[in-house]
Amino acid sequence: MEGKDCREIFKKNSIKTTKQRELVFGVLTDSDVPLTVEEIYVILMEQEKNMSLSTIYRILDVFVSKNLVQKSNITDNKAVYEVIGIGHKHHIICISCGKIIALDHCPIKEYEIALENETKFEIISHKLVFFGYCPDCKKK
Amino acid sequence: MEGKDCREIFKKNSIKTTKQRELVFGVLTDSDVPLTVEEIYVILMEQEKNMSLSTIYRILDVFVSKNLVQKSNITDNKAVYEVIGIGHKHHIICISCGKIIALDHCPIKEYEIALENETKFEIISHKLVFFGYCPDCKKK
DNA sequence: GTTGCAAATGCGAATAGTTTGCATTTGACA
DNA sequence: TGTCAAATGCAAACTATTCGCATTTGCAAC
Structure with a gap:
């Protein structure tokens, strides 16, 4: 996912653009399956884009509140996140x-x-x- | 719910009858809404039938595994339990x-x-x- | 009834996912 | 480029649930 695409979507939803938000949004749009916070964290680690877990949680909360991302508590423990088309x-x-x-x-x-x-x-x-x-x- | 009813259901499902299991099953059958573990615990406390939280968790696991009770993770945090009719x-x-x-x-x-x-x-x-x-x- | 033993319970500690407080950094706008 | 509210990182806190282990209990055989 290109940075530019993010910026427009963010602007449209009055979300301030940050490096971390672009990265998390990119991971989600690149994935064809819903991801857990842990999985997002690991994917970013592998890309050497380290980021705090709590930041990922907070970013996802923002996306969910703006209806860009769906949070699903499918299993007993971990929630999964995916972009809403x-x-x-x-x-x-x-x-x-x-x-x-x-x-x-x-x-x-x-x-x-x-x-x-x-x-x-x-x-x-x-x-x-x-x-x-x-x-x-x-x-x- | 009468103790006797419990005993038969338990026997049919090869569940050993205990005071605690009868109480938990009774609370669930008496309720017309699904209950959280916490709620079951409080109801029992009010009846002065104190019981350990972990015991309630273990009892419910048994009931669920025997298909007597349904566990539902509806909200993000607490699971609710109800008898399966x-x-x-x-x-x-x-x-x-x-x-x-x-x-x-x-x-x-x-x-x-x-x-x-x-x-x-x-x-x-x-x-x-x-x-x-x-x-x-x-x-x- | 009594006894023996596997299974159940109680308690506290451990776990795991998630949230929060606070000091530091960063991005948007003037 | 400077300013400041908002975002981030880190560690600590929180909460639902699970687990280990010592003690108790229910069932079955005698």
């Missing part, structure tokens, strides 16, 4: 190897309306996660 | 007051099959959570 994402996680795949399609938009009528809640968002065995682990 | 549960959580409602109906059984074909995963289970404003908080 057009809409929100759902996930499949392999319960054998831990691989996480993001899904773009959302099958429950219609159901939400029925549920609003039924429960009288005003529904704002939802999370959907599937658990199973990925093609590789299925074979074993 | 006929099938798995989904939830709506109020983002204003934190109230959690369990839903029995599952709208995505059919979608799972389509998803298996599409992704070549073998899907075992899923979690679905809705976020929004409950009837009470909606008014404000």
Whole structure:
């Protein structure tokens, strides 16, 4: 991801541009899977772009609050982060190897309306996660 | 929940009956909302049935492993637990007051099959959570 | 009933992910 | 280029959960 692209997106969302924010945003846009804070940290380390863990947490909080990034608590412990393209994402996680795949399609938009009528809640968002065995682990 | 009922369920699932397990199971069956470990602990304290937090965690792990109880990591931090009736549960959580409602109906059984074909995963289970404003908080 | 033993409990300490306080640095704008 | 609020780095704090180990308890065999 080019620095310039970042700057425009940041400006549009009134996020101050910093070296660290560009790097974190770059890592996320370059990844085709959601990443944990730890993974982002390691990727940056490997690129010799060391950065404090707490800085990564704070940067991600900003991105999430500006709706540039989606935070998902899929497993019990670590949260994963990914850039939001057009809409929100759902996930499949392999319960054998831990691989996480993001899904773009959302099958429950219609159901939400029925549920609003039924429960009288005003529904704002939802999370959907599937658990199973990925093609590789299925074979074993 | 009567002690006797517990004993039978426990026996059927080869769970050794203990005073603590009966109490925890009783609290869960008496509750119409999913509970955190902390909440279970407090409810028991109020009944002057003090019990170690780690014991509650261990008991719940057993129940979950025997499929008597469902553990859900809905919010970022604390897990909630509830007895499983006929099938798995989904939830709506109020983002204003934190109230959690369990839903029995599952709208995505059919979608799972389509998803298996599409992704070549073998899907075992899923979690679905809705976020929004409950009837009470909606008014404000 | 009594006894024996594996399994369960209680307690405190350890763990792990995340957050926070504060001193230092940095980026945007005048 | 200088200024200052905002961002960063570091270490310490926090919180939910797990673990080790000494003690207790429930079940089964006698």
